[in-house]
Amino acid sequence: MELFWGIFFSFPVIIFSGLLTLCVLYWLVAAFGILSIDCLDLELNVDINDIPLDISNTASGFTGLLMKLGFNKVPMTLVITLISLIGWSICYFAFRFFMLPLCNLLLIYYITGFFIFVIAFIAAVYFTAFIIKPLRPLFSKLESPNNHKSLLGQTVEIRSSFVNETKGEAIYEDGGAGLILQVRCTDSYQFKRGDKAVLIRYETTNNSYEIISVKEFNG
Numbered sequence: 001m002e003l004f005w006g007i008f009f010s011f012p013v014i015i016f017s018g019l020l021t022l023c024v025l026y027w028l029v030a031a032f033g034i035l036s037i038d039c040l041d042l043e044l045n046v047d048i049n050d051i052p053l054d055i056s057n058t059a060s061g062f063t064g065l066l067m068k069l070g071f072n073k074v075p076m077t078l079v080i081t082l083i084s085l086i087g088w089s090i091c092y093f094a095f096r097f098f099m100l101p102l103c104n105l106l107l108i109y110y111i112t113g114f115f116i117f118v119i120a121f122i123a124a125v126y127f128t129a130f131i132i133k134p135l136r137p138l139f140s141k142l143e144s145p146n147n148h149k150s151l152l153g154q155t156v157e158i159r160s161s162f163v164n165e166t167k168g169e170a171i172y173e174d175g176g177a178g179l180i181l182q183v184r185c186t187d188s189y190q191f192k193r194g195d196k197a198v199l200i201r202y203e204t205t206n207n208s209y210e211i212i213s214v215k216e217f218n219g
Helices: 002-008 013-031 053-069 076-102 106-142 145-151
Strands: 155-158 169-172 179-184 196-203 208-213
Touching: 002 013, 002 076, 013 076, 053 106, 076 106, 155 179, 179 196
Parallel strands: 179 208
Antiparallel strands: 155 169, 155 196, 169 179, 196 208
């Protein structure tokens, strides 16, 4: 165990250790409904004409790379978590088997650590793209317009601590694990965790549902 923690806090493993720790904390917080699962998702439909000339090529290339790898098809939080986990695993075992003898040679140690970090990051990105490839159709199906329309009028249970015009989560019991939906309302104090609400409209711009209380829905 002492060896494990020694490697955990060693360069370059500590970089991925920090990212992985943040991911674990994020998922713990998200499990309690305080944060939404897709709060870090990126909008990849970029209009290059609206980007300043000196950075347009960079933005276009970055966006194109994300889309080519399929990262725009799944929650970005899942992508970051997988990259952190895979990168940490590669760095950990590379340090364990190759870098321990170099600990007394500081210059060589840090140069080797830097290259291991770069290689681990690149490998983690492509391994993540490979892992999420079979998951992309599932997320695309969940986001299809027909599914959104079929949920209108359904009753959900508020999952987050509050709901307002910009944040909120609810769970729809579909007979299985349940669907976690983004919900919005105009009254910030109307709903709290555990309340029931009805989905009345789907907003394509932010992938969320407008909700009203069951009492209001029933007239």
